[in-house]
Amino acid sequence: MSSLHKSRIADFQDVLKEPSIALEKLRELSFSGIPCEGGLRCLCWKILLNYLPLERASWTSILAKQRELYAQFLREMIIQPGIAKANMGVSREDVTFEDHPLNPNPDSRWNTYFKDNEVLLQIDKDVRRLCPDISFFQRATEYPCLLILDPQNEFETLRKRVEQTTLKSQTVARNRSGVTNMSSPHKNSAPSSLNEYEVLPNGCEAHWEVVERILFIYAKLNPGIAYVQGMNEIVGPLYYTFATDPNSEWKEHAEADTFFCFTNLMAEIRDNFIKSLDDSQCGITYKMEKVYSTLKEKDVELYLKLQEQNIKPQFFAFRWLTLLLSQEFLLPDVIRIWDSLFADDNRFDFLLLVCCAMLMLIREQLLEGDFTVNMRLLQDYPITDVCQILQKAKELQDSK
DSSP states (O other), rough: HHHHHHHHHHHHHHHHHSSSHHHHHHHHHHHHHOGOOOOHHHHHHHHTTSSOBBBBHHHHHHHHHHHHHHHHHHHHHHOOOOOOOOGOOOOOOOOGGGGOOOOOOOOHHHHHHHHHHHHHHHHHHHTTTTTTSSSSSSSSSSSSSSHOOOTTSSSOHHHHHHOOOOOOGGGGGOOTTTTOOOOOTTTOOOSSSSGSOOOOOTTBHHHHHHHHHHHHHHHHHOOTTTTTHHHHHHHHHHHHHTTTOOHHHHHTTTTHHHHHHHHHHHHGGGGOOOGOOOOOOOSHHHHHHHHHHHHHHHOOOHHHHHHTTOOOGGGGGHHHHHHHTTTTOOOHHHHHHHHHHHTTTTHHHHHHHHHHHHHHHHHHHHHHHHHHHHHHHHHSSOOOOOHHHHHHHHHHHHHO
């Protein structure tokens, strides 16, 4: 470890040990990248995403409260209607017409269960192929959810619920703006069959199952948006970062902490996933056009070339912006980009500059290429040095 890196670690530790965190100082440090040693990144992200307050003294009580709240969500939402345990505070009632599976009432618990299955099937299909270039999400977690996997209770896992349902997944596919493929061409494809995955022993669960649970609970608590394809790519890097925390006390609660950080992050970017808002000033169309207007200001020659070839920002920037570049780079590079995004005061304005920088860094290839070549460049971005991209984006920001 270089002396410079040791010095950066010490700078972070000095800021984080203060009774009241100096947010501006933390943002300034984090913008240039957060060291992973000692769980620094995990802690910084929780502060930058407004999960932890700036006052250290309140951390213990707030974490305990939020983690218990998440446990309550598990009790209420990861159950099959009509099945519960007395020791969980819920007893089985005699089956009445109101609770019969064939009851046509849209407000019946069974009807809710069947509707939830439709959302769950889409989530399940997406999380099973999460980050296929690494094996992490297919491996067993060290901290399976004992509340659900405890053999003393009768809760079913979401995986079993998916395996038992007879709904066809193609009837529930939900996507954004007609885009049929949200994954990058250079990403490896994951196994498509449920049986192609290694079966874990009873009492174990894979990391992708934890992510599935987080997304399902989010969908239940946010019925206005529920689940839209691509949210799995947002929660994945968050969960990976927290679930690999070297501090076991934090790692044990990665699921709950990820849920609340994901919820806070989605509060800022959820408009990207709501089709009815696309053409509003907070919608994704406006943001894509903003990328091009910034490019026109900074490099008019390149802008005119893309216009001449009728290469619209929807062809590439939709995925870049909606998924926070999580599909354009390998996971460690995505995490580094997110350090800067989370640290910036106007973090999603900075994302627009990052996208503009990505275009300008391949300007020579774009100026020389035809439509087909350029579309391939934009949909399978060639530069892997994210620090170069972030530096260019910072130059664009400073030149404003």
